[in-house]
Amino acid sequence: MEPRKFFSLLLGVTLALTPINGAYDKERDALLKGTFPQDFIWSSATAAYQIEGAWNVSDKGPSVWDTLAHQGRVYNQDTGDVACDSYHKYPEDVALMKQMGLKYYRFSISWPRIFPTGEQQDGVNQDGVRYYNALINELIANDIQPMVTLFHWDLPQVLQDRYGGFLNNHTTNTTVIHDLFGDYARFCYQNFGDRVKYWITFNEPWITSWLGYGVGNFAPQHNEPAEGQYKAAHNIILSHAKAYHIYDDEFRAAQGGQVGITLNCDWGTPKTPADADAALRYVQFFLGWFAHPIYKNGDYPEVMKTTMARKAQEEGRTTSRLPEFTPEQKLSISGTGDFFGLNHYTTVEVTDACCTPIENPNYDTDKDVGTGHAPDWPRAASSWLYVVPWGIRNLLGFIKEEYGDPEIYVTENGRSDHDQDPAIMMDMERICYYMMYTNEVMKASNMDNVKVKAYTAWSLLDNFEWLSGYSERFGLHYVDFNDPTRTRYPKASSVFFKQLVRNNGYPEGSEFTKYVENMWYFCHNTTEAEVNGYTGGASQISSLFSLFLAIPMMIAYSLIA
């Protein structure tokens, strides 16, 4: 029998067996049927340090993450030395995407794999150039478009040592780091831009700024929580603008691609109506910090400037901890995004905490807010990741209104599981997450007219989850990190995602949508114990789904594959 027919037959049987026809009572969480626009981009993402391994092959220089991991600072002393070994196994990764019907892939280039010291004048690692050419060619040969991130946190260690990395002279016009990032970007456009049409300058500068240079638990481990994050962010914004203009001036006409930045933001929902301003402040300090200068007017959001000015007074400082852009800088920053890259995972409940004196500034104190989570929000394996699907629709609507209706590319969204034995292959909570979140994205697109052009699943593979090492798994594919060959195995979610891509959403009347309708009830009825209280056992939701849905899906998958 033709595999697709067989699959749909199995879904039919599954539906007949499924005991509850899911009517969910909350209007907000109802399933929207329909499809995404025809040219909608479905993609999956990874990042160099998280998957490549080969940390010191040929002339690759160390990155700040190599340093941190080698100091034993990651959970279980894990490192990215081998990771998923994608440096050697990239053809397998591409085959997995092909199998899922994906036509786009977001990955990052490791700066120190191209320039070992971060500076072109010190030498180029030709083997690194060869590797990315080979990966890009493999993608194109399989009809998969590359979307390339230039900086996903793995700064060359030498640049940190020589110049302080993104702390380098942040208030002058002669900052070395901008030029060095510009040189690196130019080199990538020159060498790969004939085939790469989507460039993302920075991934989540909020993380690099706050965790890398403010709190310092992430690389490069600079602890200066009053000011480090603001200095680093200032430099990152200027470096982004530099890379954008280099593309615009030197490459756009010939290559015809697009350049943007990927910003992360948790949606902030007010705990009570009285917290509405605080919730807005939360989003402005988080997303607006970068989005306002780049997508609006070259400068930080007003509420950030006034709040930080008041704090300077309270703290007895003569200048604000938030630096200022010069008029020329503002002009060069404003409008430097051809698309708006968004990474979103979760939502927080915000309360107003104005204006308590700040002794130890942190993300919340600077915003004058408190944050928490509603008791009925299920949690993923990651301590920060609560599942609140409607948050993404609110955030997309906010971006549309606030930044002049840009084209938005969701460049990451996904959910973690624990690393456990037996492995979670029937990853039903991840299926639920993708189902509910993509449906909310479709509501934003089709009901709210937000120009969402892309949805990217994080991640194609289980990988090195930063400080959590290999203890949290985000992949559509399972990777056995104890197996020297790093074999990849499809999880149930990859089958689901493949169907989602094939259907381009939730078309009325399709077998897939019927299947989703039946799952909808379960997906919205996970209890906290099931998802939060990880005990190593299968949750109720998983066992029900395994019985009625996942096993037939997996059988179908193996037959198709």
Ligand code: BGC
């Ligand atoms: C990052 C990824 C990370 C994911 C899950 C994002 O912040 O871009 O590198 O693995 O979230 O934590």
